[in-house]
Amino acid sequence: MTLLNIILKMAEGLEKTCAIFFLTLLFAIPLGMIVALLRGSKFKIISAIARVYISVLRGTPLMLQLIAVTYGPYYLFGISISRNKLIPVVIAFTINYAAYFAEIYRSGIDSMPIGQYEAAQVLGYSKIQTFFKIILPQVIRRILPSLTNEIVTLVKDTSMAFTVSYQEMFTIGKQIANSQTSFVPFVVTGVFYYVFNAVVGFVMGRVEKKMSYYKI
Amino acid sequence: MSVLAMSNIQKSFGSNHVLKDITFHVDKGEVVSIIGPSGSGKSTLLRCATFLETIDSGTIRYDDRNAAETVNGKAVYAKNLNDFRHIFGLVFQNFNLFPHFSVLKNMMDAPVSVLHRNKEEVREECMALLAKMDLAGKADAYPCELSGGQQQRVSIVRALAMKPEILFFDEPTSALDPELTGEVLKVIKQLADEKMTMVIVTHEMPFARAVSDRVVFMDKGVVVEQGKPEELFGQTQNERTKQFLQNYSNT
Ligand SMILES: Nc1ncnc2c1ncn2[C@@H]1O[C@H](COP(=O)(O)OP(=O)(O)OP(=O)(O)O)[C@@H](O)[C@H]1O
Numbered sequence: 297m298t299l300l301n302i303i304l305k306m307a308e309g310l311e312k313t314c315a316i317f318f319l320t321l322l323f324a325i326p327l328g329m330i331v332a333l334l335r336g337s338k339f340k341i342i343s344a345i346a347r348v349y350i351s352v353l354r355g356t357p358l359m360l361q362l363i364a365v366t367y368g369p370y371y372l373f374g375i376s377i378s379r380n381k382l383i384p385v386v387i388a389f390t391i392n393y394a395a396y397f398a399e400i401y402r403s404g405i406d407s408m409p410i411g412q413y414e415a416a417q418v419l420g421y422s423k424i425q426t427f428f429k430i431i432l433p434q435v436i437r438r439i440l441p442s443l444t445n446e447i448v449t450l451v452k453d454t455s456m457a458f459t460v461s462y463q464e465m466f467t468i469g470k471q472i473a474n475s476q477t478s479f480v481p482f483v484v485t486g487v488f489y490y491v492f493n494a495v496v497g498f499v500m501g502r503v504e505k506k507m508s509y510y511k512i
Numbered sequence: 513m514s515v516l517a518m519s520n521i522q523k524s525f526g527s528n529h530v531l532k533d534i535t536f537h538v539d540k541g542e543v544v545s546i547i548g549p550s551g552s553g554k555s556t557l558l559r560c561a562t563f564l565e566t567i568d569s570g571t572i573r574y575d576d577r578n579a580a581e582t583v584n585g586k587a588v589y590a591k592n593l594n595d596f597r598h599i600f601g602l603v604f605q606n607f608n609l610f611p612h613f614s615v616l617k618n619m620m621d622a623p624v625s626v627l628h629r630n631k632e633e634v635r636e637e638c639m640a641l642l643a644k645m646d647l648a649g650k651a652d653a654y655p656c657e658l659s660g661g662q663q664q665r666v667s668i669v670r671a672l673a674m675k676p677e678i679l680f681f682d683e684p685t686s687a688l689d690p691e692l693t694g695e696v697l698k699v700i701k702q703l704a705d706e707k708m709t710m711v712i713v714t715h716e717m718p719f720a721r722a723v724s725d726r727v728v729f730m731d732k733g734v735v736v737e738q739g740k741p742e743e744l745f746g747q748t749q750n751e752r753t754k755q756f757l758q759n760y761s762n763t
């Protein structure tokens with residue numbers, strides 16, 4: 297197999313890696329916010345449930361969660377595993393990353409000075425207006441660096457989908473390497489992830505720059 | 513007619529009894545200064561008047577309507593509190609401007625999105641206010657680009673943009689370098705000359721004396737004495753007031 301062939305085959309896997317990556321962000325970013333808000337709820341039970349959710353998902357291996365979500369339904373209920381493993385894989389990544397995002401959001405929300413809420417309240421803003429107009433934009437600005445870290449980690453973590461044999465980039469790289477008894481496919485895989493993250497880093501850098509028109 | 517009338521206000525933080533049966537009113541067009549030692553409850557009184565703290569018992573009336581009253585010994589607030597919020601504005605010690613909004617947006621956003629007023633109309637009014645306050649060139653600046661004195665002036669015009677009937681100030685110059693207090697005090701003086709109804713908590717005694725129609729001296733959660741500035745500063749017979757003012761002139 298020529299290098300070009302390897303690259304072409306990997307590019308097919310890249311599509312699936314991208315699917316995991318973007319779908320996870322799409323769902324985990326808002327879900328994490330919901331979890332963060334529940335965690336900050338003044339109802340003790342709701343806040344406790346959110347805390348347990350966060351601690352379990354951050355305290356157990358992502359690989360285990362992938363296996364649990366993909367094969368769990370079969371073992372528990374005898375539901376056959378769907379042919380399209382993208383769904384369980386994205387679910388597993390989403391619930392896992394939502395827990396991490398929730399912690400980041402919470403730290404950002406906690407870092408907001410109380411005076412911002414008070415100024416908004418005196419001006420008559422509703423709670424919802426205060427959150428979306430005053431608090432959230434500043435929170436995003438504050439947490440962007442940590443969010444970038446997490447997103448870079450997600451790019452690399454997508455490779456864990458190999459544990460459930462989902463045909464993403466890493467799985468394919470590994471398969472080629474095994475069949476060719478060559479190390480080259482691993483190097484190509486590494487380059488693919490590296491370039492992916494370089495793009496992520498560039499985009500996030502631009503976003504951060506765009507948001508830093510004011511000092512905090 | 514009183515714009516604000518608070519009566520028999522009780523407020524405790526845990527076992528700390530901070531406001532002890534305070535009765536306090538402000539008439540239309542009146543400028544009232546509140547002075548008193550640290551911890552006497554001045555900020556708490558303003559925060560209760562602006563609903564940032566809830567009173568334990570007592571009555572808060574704005575324009576002769578009850579915002580809070582006491583039923584069976586406990587304070588009950590009106591359902592439509594937000595309608596009352598439009599009556600007053602509050603200027604904080606540390607400004608609390610919205611850092612992600614430009615100066616103009618800081619001023620315009622609440623009138624437009626809270627009062628649902630016409631955006632162009634609000635813009636014109638805000639630009640006029642900025643011009644009046646010598647801030648015309650700063651409309652598009654962000655708060656972080658302004659000096660402390662400018663930021664506090666912006667926070668004053670932000671409050672004014674809501675067209676409040678009464679404006680509260682909690683030590684508006686305490687967070688400023690001494691050379692910047694003048695420009696803020698000048699703005700407040702200007703508002704006083706225009707008969708804006710104001711309540712000012714301040715440690716600037718000469719300013720309180722110059723600008724106020726009435727001075728209220730608070731200590732340990734009670735109003736010890738109140739009166740015209742020349743009476744209170746000039747010839748008070750009250751020992752506690754004397755003591756406090758003496759300590760002040762010594763520093
Ligand atoms: N949120 C709070 N929780 C608990 N105690 C509080 C709170 N706010 C104020 N206090 C207490 O209430 C008392 C009065 O405080 P307040 O801030 O009203 O005084 P002040 O007259 O404004 O003083 P200063 O001149 O220092 O600003 C103090 O003993 C203070 O510790």
Ligand SMILES: [Mg+2]
Nearest residue numbers: 554555556683
């Ligand atoms: Mg105070």
